[in-house]
Amino acid sequence: MIDLYTAPTPNGWKASVTLEELGIPYEVHAIDLSKGEQKEPWFLAVNPNGRIPAIIDRDAGGLAVFESGALMIYLAEKAGRLLPSSGPGRARTLSWLMFQMGGIGPMMGQANVFFRYFPEKIQPAIDRYQNESRRLFAVLDRRLGESEWLADDYSIADIANWCWVRTYKWSGVPVEGLDHLRRWMDAMKERPACRRGIEVPVKVESLLEDENAAKAFAERARNTVQR
Numbered sequence: 147m148i149d150l151y152t153a154p155t156p157n158g159w160k161a162s163v164t165l166e167e168l169g170i171p172y173e174v175h176a177i178d179l180s181k182g183e184q185k186e187p188w189f190l191a192v193n194p195n196g197r198i199p200a201i202i203d204r205d206a207g208g209l210a211v212f213e214s215g216a217l218m219i220y221l222a223e224k225a226g227r228l229l230p231s232s233g234p235g236r237a238r239t240l241s242w243l244m245f246q247m248g249g250i251g252p253m254m255g256q257a258n259v260f261f262r263y264f265p266e267k268i269q270p271a272i273d274r275y276q277n278e279s280r281r282l283f284a285v286l287d288r289r290l291g292e293s294e295w296l297a298d299d300y301s302i303a304d305i306a307n308w309c310w311v312r313t314y315k316w317s318g319v320p321v322e323g324l325d326h327l328r329r330w331m332d333a334m335k336e337r338p339a340c341r342r343g344i345e346v347p348v349k350v351e352s353l354l355e356d357e358n359a360a361k362a363f364a365e366r367a368r369n370t371v372q373r
């Protein structure tokens with residue numbers, strides 16, 4: 147049994163979608179980021195970085211694993227699926243997983259900070275992170291023009307990137323003209339495990355359709371942004 151500490155965010159969904167795809171039993175512990183629960187001493191013992199997601203594997207003596215990419219690799223290896231055990235397929239999967247961890251995640255994350263959460267409007271910072279995210283989207287689009295999935299088969303690399311890219315509107319990054327990316331996003335959205343995973347720990351309605359909800363969310367998120 148896995149204990150999953152999470153919140154309804156792209157990094158959180160990476161863990162829950164992976165657990166759903168692998169069919170590993172897990173218990174959800176929702177962390178309220180706006181109350182700073184992720185920085186409480188009990189949680190820092192699980193993830194010293196004070197961020198979600200994190201897991202504890204009860205069957206491995208209470209092993210704690212943090213950093214979403216690391217816990218996806220751990221879970222895939224535990225189940226023996228969604229990550230080849232060796233060879234070129236594994237290298238390609240890890241390449242596209244790290245592309246998300248080092249690129250898509252940080253750039254879209256900072257686009258969110260400056261476009262949505264920062265009280266001051268610093269246009270050069272907004273442009274920089276949105277443009278860089280769009281450049282990374284084009285890299286994904288090119289790859290998806292030559293391959294159905296990011297690596298050879300459907301893998302944790304698809305899950306990691308999709309959980310972020312699907313929130314492109316919130317980050318203010320356009321996807322116009324990226325037809326292969328859209329084809330792949332549509333295919334991901336149809337997978338039952340992906341649908342279930344993005345409703346963990348709670349289903350969040352599209353913030354973009356409700357201006358007040360979007361404002362309230364941004365206000366709460368502002369509290370977690372450090373200067």
Ligand SMILES: N[C@@H](CCC(=O)N[C@@H](CS)C(=O)NCC(=O)O)C(=O)O
Nearest residue numbers: 155157179197198199213214215370
């Ligand atoms: N590199 C980390 C990033 C995790 C992360 O930034 N989590 C955000 C939510 S998406 C968080 O916990 N933010 C709360 C905070 O910074 O206090 C990972 O991939 O797990």
